[in-house]
Amino acid sequence: MNLSPVTLPQLTRAEAPLTLAIEALDEHGHACDLSIPAERALTVYVDKQELITLMTLGAHPEWLVLGYLRNQRLVERVDQIESITVDWDAGDAGAGVAAVKTRGLNTDWAERTQSRIVTTGCGQGSLFGCAMEDLSQVRLPDTHLSQARLYEVLAQVRRQESTYKSAGSVHGCALFDGTELLLFVEDVGRHNAIDSIAGWLWMQTAGAQPKDPLFYTTGRLTSEMVLKAAQMGVPLVVSRSGITQMGFELAQSLGVCAVGRALNRHFFCYTARHRFISQAHLALASSPGAA
Amino acid sequence: MNLSPVTLPQLTRAEAPLTLAIEALDEHGHACDLSIPAERALTVYVDKQELITLMTLGAHPEWLVLGYLRNQRLVERVDQIESITVDWDAGDAGAGVAAVKTRGLNTDWAERTQSRIVTTGCGQGSLFGCAMEDLSQVRLPDTHLSQARLYEVLAQVRRQESTYKSAGSVHGCALFDGTELLLFVEDVGRHNAIDSIAGWLWMQTAGAQPKDPLFYTTGRLTSEMVLKAAQMGVPLVVSRSGITQMGFELAQSLGVCAVGRALNRHFFCYTARHRFISQAHLALASSPGAA
Incomplete structure (x- = not known):
């Protein structure tokens, strides 16, 4: 079937x-x-x-x-x-x-x-x-991001990034379902990377669509990155970089949980804190380099 | 007059x-x-x-x-x-x-x-x-970049970047004449920053045009950044980040001296080495943090 x-x-x-x-x-x-x-x-x-x-x-x-x-x-x-x-x-x-x-x-x-x-x-x-006009049609699943899951996601990203590691100067994006890495894409432009993920997602059958999607990017959370994630139905976005004012305001109004400066144990949860489950004791755990 | x-x-x-x-x-x-x-x-x-x-x-x-x-x-x-x-x-x-x-x-x-x-x-x-069609019309001045000048440029950049320092997530660009900083511009997009410099340059009278222009950017040297610098008549481009293949090939064919990964005393001169004056003893000088 x-x-x-x-x-x-x-x-x-x-x-x-x-x-x-x-x-x-x-x-x-x-x-x-x-x-x-x-x-x-x-x-x-x-x-x-x-x-x-x-x-x-x-x-x-x-x-x-x-x-x-x-x-x-x-x-x-x-x-x-x-x-x-x-x-x-x-x-x-x-x-x-x-x-x-x-x-x-x-x-x-x-x-x-x-x-x-x-x-x-x-x-x-x-x-x-x-693209900006019908944002009201965006419906995001009611999912959460725990600090433990965030750290696991970051650990998986550290094991990727092959072109970046060998040549630098590229951006990476990843799509997770829960803590499972579905796809990691690099490109010289980070919008190409997220578009490639959107294209891949379109090719998946209904049964293979992620239930608890999370989007990771090495690039900044600008309005466009938040918008594209929301358009893919992803309510959780994580970045190694920071956030801009429009990215912040858009994430707020869409209820997207935007997490930035996420590197090793550090991060900032900027928006939709009701989606984030803080587990502060994990911030003091041993170096994530070993993860 | x-x-x-x-x-x-x-x-x-x-x-x-x-x-x-x-x-x-x-x-x-x-x-x-x-x-x-x-x-x-x-x-x-x-x-x-x-x-x-x-x-x-x-x-x-x-x-x-x-x-x-x-x-x-x-x-x-x-x-x-x-x-x-x-x-x-x-x-x-x-x-x-x-x-x-x-x-x-x-x-x-x-x-x-x-x-x-x-x-x-x-x-x-x-x-x-x-934009890519009439590159043959680009004429660049026959200037050189010494390692001493490069270090002085980097030291001046370190004293700028105010929005970056306070808020992060912006790119900076600067235009120098010799080692004189003419303009430092930040923007959320680095192409906006270089366009702003191009706009400023257009507003200068003939007598105020730089004789020995150098362009600095915090962003990567992609084809577009090299192209825009060359269109402004700037033969020396310096970046804190790396270079892409098309940026490299374009710089090579235009004779633009592209220097990347320029941070503190480190850098790579990628192209047009005949424009670069290596002064290796300066690489061993005291920390540039004091500069």
């Missing part, structure tokens, strides 16, 4: 190197071998109309495009997309191409993407006009 | 608080008073046509709008702009409004902004299609 009546799109699994080896000169005048993250242009065509060019690390281009279309609210349901085909060698001047085929959506994409907000976020940083 | 024959635009000097005081819960279960950076929506109208909404800290909204128009190549010369009037209380839902009046440009802005690249950068992260 198939739990999901939805026909999922066909996705390629295009691959490309995520780091580049370079030589740099250090402060001692020595040549050093370094690894830096890739940054690739990916031009998105929807039904042969050029939509946008995203700059990405390239780890999960199909999920990225899918999540971009979802988070920008350009496509309403995942089954309206028939396929996403990524070819890293197809574009001009080294750009990759993502060809999205819809199931007959017949949209004038240029018109749809007219009104836009250019946001503060690292990464793609673009939200189309309607 | 006026050195500049250019009629500069009239700019307001709109002000708004840059930080917000909030209370958060820490890991010990204590309520803490924190300061977080503002993040404001600023909707830009050009000749009464809505162009875009930028999310900004709000420190220098007029320079930001001016630099945005410049860096997106939407306006060619600064004297084509008659005035920029910012009113933080004029928009819907708490958004500010920047009203740009041109000297009769008669442009269809919606059409001009059709093709765009959504970039990796923190911050506004949007470049319109033509």
